[in-house]
Amino acid sequence: MTTPHAQQVSDTLPHEPEKATLEGRNKVLGFWLFLGGEAVLFGTLFATFLALRDQVADGPSAAELFSLPITAAATFILLVSSLTSVFAIQAMHRGNRKSLATWLGVTVVLGLAFLLLEIYEFYEYIVHDDYGMTTSAFSSAFYTLVGFHGAHVLFGILWISILIGQLMKKGLTAVTAPKIYVSAMYWHFIDVVWVFIFTVVYLLGKVV
Amino acid sequence: MAHAHSVKRYKGFMDWITTVDHKKIAVLYLLAGGFFFGIGGIEALLIRVQLAKPMNDFVTAQQFNELITMHGTTMIFLGVMPVIFALMNAVIPLQIGARDVAFPFLNSLGFWTFLFGGLLLNLSWVMGGAPDAGWTAYTPLSSSQFSATHGVDFYTIGLQIAGLGTLIGGINFLATIITMRAPGMSFMRMPMFTWTTFVTSAMILFAFPAITVGLVLLTFDRILGANFFNVELGGNPVLWQHIFWIFGHPEVYILILPAFGVISEVVSTFSRKRLFGYSSMVFATILIAFLGFMVWAHHMFTTGMGPIANALFSIATMLIAVPTGIKIFNWLFTMWGGQITFTTANLFAAGFIPTFVMGGVTGVMLASAPADYQYHDTYFVVAHFHYVIVGGLVLGLFAGLHYWWPKMFGRVLSERLGKWEFWTFIIGFHMTFFVQHFLGLIGMQRRVFTYLPNQGFDLMNLISTIGAFLMGVGVLIFLANVILSFREKKGVAGDVWGDGRTLEWAIPSPPPEYNFKQIPLVRGIDAFWKEKMAGHQEMTPAEPVGPIHMPSPTILPFLMSVGLFIAGLGFMFTNDDFGNSFLNFMFNKYIVVAIGLGLTFLCMLLRSLHDDHGWHIEEEELKDGGVQA
């Protein structure tokens, strides 16, 4: 077979190590497909949110509830984390393991900061405003959409952290490289989703 | 084993729950699908017994609603889907000249999540009552206010887990067909079954996430007290209908397209002719899939969407008739000028064509919205979708099973019994469902647990019930045929029908673990037929003989699915008072959910941390096996 298998190439890593093996290429392709499905998932959540965004019952409306400074800060942090994950992949293509691990670390820290801001936001609504999942159709749609995204961020943080550990222990190989590459794809995806959330949920909520 | 990597190889039961071999997973899918198909069939017979005469009290109204809900849900999600996946798993890697699928681990995970989701759903029968809101689970009927048992929770969570398995399977087959094709097999040289699998998998990828969200919303409404469908606090029940059918309509094409693929293979093989109009068949398949996503609201004409929406969805739906018609005529002209042999597989394919056409034309009739105001939710609709799903898909599956059975198991099913199967099943089928068109037109609405006498319904319902039992006899004969086939000696000729056209017939029956000793070189459509016509006995290899890399077996997918099963069961009892402080603590504080999800995530972690290098089958072993490829 012309395609070398994972264990055979670890000594001479090419420029794009994530595509060095058939397994690696399959993984990247499969992950693109998975993100296609994820896009439909979030699309349906967005549609639900848009259908119910004016149904606030007795609860506060979006304009009364949201505080833009916090979410704007969260948006900025997540956008930067996307950039740092680009730096990480560039480092990987240069074969620089240390730089790669560092940038992944920065990405995780920024992700954590984002998540903390979101937890703080939810905490404020739930505890101070007594505004929960059961308040109205709007609140259900809001918590579900933003919560789904938050859960994705949490999963991404845990995932990339584990990959940093593997990178330190096993080094940059044709096995670890595709994993890091798809985790970066994942991270960009949840970043893009957040941009939509920021626009559709928060900005539009303030305006209309 | 000469190679450095030693790998544990399991035997017996452990082999089955750890296998990542697509051929064994196909058998697992077939067993599980057959099991659920049996349950769904028994439910169907109970329904028909209840409806055999007016004002019957064989089952209660509540039991009847549970039966219809579970019959529909089981048949669609747990009965026919896995049998489709069984055929895909058994055939696709062979048809494209590959040694396995792209993601053997995910393949196994997809099966086990499907199985445990299905088991969870069916546990509802013995845990307080099955779901009773219909397979469409329209809100508010499916809300906790109007369906107070845990039935609908079993539905939402069971389907969620099973659906995850289907989604995984879809991604796997997409990637497999994109990357694993043998050298020379361009997209336009792929066998038709591979094409329909490819398109179906793409539809799964884009349709299933919608139902995932829908089920999440309904679960949150029922368990967390959310208000998506709660009118008092701003929710909207019609939203559920949209989400359900945005998934639900593509789902019916997900079901029928693989049957189209099977019929194309069977008709072509047993006419000894290449498929007529191959490229227009491919085009029609893609067009059907594309239109399939644009027509969901034709299930909602009476919901009150307004004339403009109704008009658009009417026209879009009617247009699907055009590519479907293309397919029908191409099959007919594949047979034209051929030499047709009516093996059992081909009998089922032959039965498929007129039966499916009848289901198709009623589909066009239903597409006309004003007429649909009359057909909607009557037995006319019941007749229509059974004509396309049973008369289309199930006949297609029987054709496929008879056709590929020798390839999967190395044994041929009896042709004599097969003919009995076919005739009892298809006569029973038309008896059951043909009259139902008229029942609907003379005023019998669907999902009624009984009916008053003197409405003109009695005789036709009785005929329908008798037909249903005849279908049951047909299925039992098939089962007997299967059991008897295992008494035969294993191992038939590779090209068992003598006229095999595609790559799977170029290798032994059943295929060795590695499928192809050497990956074949594909030189055209119907690759094996082409070589045979050129006077060759076997495919030209595309690679020298060498050690073959195989993925390692693993128990992790099984355990991950067990974890999801536990978490799902834990989540639905969150608000229950067990009258026992320990159980209350375990369930109400989400401890059981945490244990289940913890197990799943732990397995994912192990999978990530442990590098699976697989193992090799060495050259000598290939020769020792005496395998001819």
Next chain:
Amino acid sequence: MMKPWKGIKRLLPLLAMSLLLSACGREDLSVLRPQGTVAQGQFDLIILSISIMVVVMLVVFAIAAYVWIRFRRKPGQQEVPKQVEGNFKLEVVWTAIPLVLVLILGVFTVQKIFAYGEDYWNDKNAVRVQVTAHLFWWEFSYPDYGITTAQDMIIPTGKKIALELKTADVLHSFWVPSLAGKTDTNTDGTVNKAWIEAEQEGVYLGKCAELCGQSHAFMEFKVKSVSEESFNAWVESMKAPAVLPEDPAVAEVFRTQCLSCHAVGDQGVPVGPNLTGVGSRETVASILLNAEGSGNAVDTRPVQENMEAWLKDPQKWKPGNRMPDPKEDLGLTDAEIEAIAKYLADYKLSYE
């Protein structure tokens, strides 16, 4: 003596006729025997589409039968048939012809969609009826006359009836096959409009067509189309004040136990079905057919017997219905039930 086959020969056409007739169904229930403007238009569309489809089916069946017979593999046939790739002309033919057929059907479909989507709610000549579906019964309010009734919807013949439909609980669907197709009754916020029109006087069967729970099968109703004079008389008699049972003890039980959920005339609470003139309805609880009803031919019983049967065990007749059991839950004696049944059976409106 006649030879047996002769008898069969004579019987056959009769048998075929009766099967054909039974396949068309009851005049007051079948889609195939339309009695109203809307149902007639829908029937025409059904006939058009069936005709087109029968032609398509015959073409397919004929080609299929021909190839199955003509191209069977003969014993000893060994030569390989010609491998035909396809035929562009044929592909165009079987793409274009279905497309044209679909367009023909499409034009008529769209035209009728808009015709039946017409809103007559603000039409002065139309009679307005608000339909509210409940588990498992139907409420009909006439906002212009200030009256409410249940189960039997009385309409004047030959006039357009503008409907506004909604539900009080789960989704149902309003269907009178011989007058018009279905319209779902949704929750507040997605209330639907529709219209029907009966061409002749008569009683038409209506059904709930959306799974709504245990007694979905029994959630029937009647549409009774009467002359305009009768309709006006009916409206007047509906407005007349209620007369309670003569026996004061029975009247007391009726007022405290029944009128806490039901209404008669100007009294009571409108939670359950309105009982004004319940004795002259076609049915008790929609499935116990009254012998007095003009739309019922067989399997009927006098209204008083039906009323008694219902009151003695409502769950037996309609499982899952929401009426408290008069005996078990409300503590009524058999004698009281019988007295109330008699009172209700005699509570008739004269308008025909």
